[in-house]
Amino acid sequence: MTGDGYRDRWVECGERGLRIRGYYFPWGTKAIPYGRIKGVRRVDMDxxxxxxxxxxxxxxxxxxxxxxxxxxxxxxxVLDVGGYVHPFITPDDPAAVEAAIRAHTARTAGGGA
Known part of the structure; x- marks a missing residue:
């Protein structure tokens, strides 16, 4: 991870948004601009x-x-992108991705870093 960015095999937080590899069949990437992310929630899995x-x-x-x-x-x-379906992502470092998303969405909303 560098700055507000993050990247592992499946999840990347870049300058403009989040990229989720392997989201669509068979190997398509879903790109979500930070401005579309209305919320992020950490979930313990079993x-x-x-x-x-x-x-x-x-x-x-x-x-x-x-x-x-x-x-x-x-x-x-779990990402709230304003639709019925919520992307559920499992990055290698969930805390880093959550922090990157929150930092970028605060900037997008005009809240600063």
Whole structure:
């Protein structure tokens, strides 16, 4: 991670927005401008709330990007982008991604860093 940015195999926080690799079938990337992110919420995962989900969903309100290492992770982030479906991401460092998103969305809303 550098500055307000972040990057791992599946999640990247850049200057303009968040990029989620492996979001669309078969390997498509979802780009979300920071201005579309209305909220971010950290979620503890267990076998019934995401750890067993490698890709896709069993609950139409949440969409999990591809992450073969998700079963070994304990927390993820749910993004509110103003729609019915909320992207559920599991970066390697959820705290760093949450901080980067909050820093960028504060700037987008005019709140400063």
């Amino acid at each position: 076998v019934f709330s995401g750890r067993g989900r490698i890709w896709g969903t069993s609950n139409p309100r949440y969409w999990f990007h591809l992450d073969p290492r998700r079963p070994s992770k304990t927390s993820g982030l």
